[in-house]
Amino acid sequence: MQDSGIDPERFAIEWVSSAEAPRFAEVVTKFTEKMKSLGPNQRQKHAAAANS
Numbered sequence: 369m370q371d372s373g374i375d376p377e378r379f380a381i382e383w384v385s386s387a388e389a390p391r392f393a394e395v396v397t398k399f400t401e402k403m404k405s406l407g408p409n410q411r412q413k414h415a416a417a418a419n420s
Contacts, residue, residue: 377406 369376382395 375406375410378403378409 369379380399382399384392384395
C-alpha cells in the first residue's frame with residue numbers, strides 16, 4: 369500500500385457478523401474518528417497540487 373502512496377493507517381479490515389449491529393456501528397465510528405484525527409489524505413493533497 370505504501371508503494372501506491374496509501375497511508376496504511378487509512379486502511380482497516382474488521383470482520384463483523386450481520387448479527388452484530390452494535391459492533392458494526394462501533395467499528396465504523398472508531399474508524400471514522402481515526403480518519404478525522406489523521407486529517408486530509410496527503411496523497412489527495414499532492415495530486416490536487418500537481419493538477420493546479
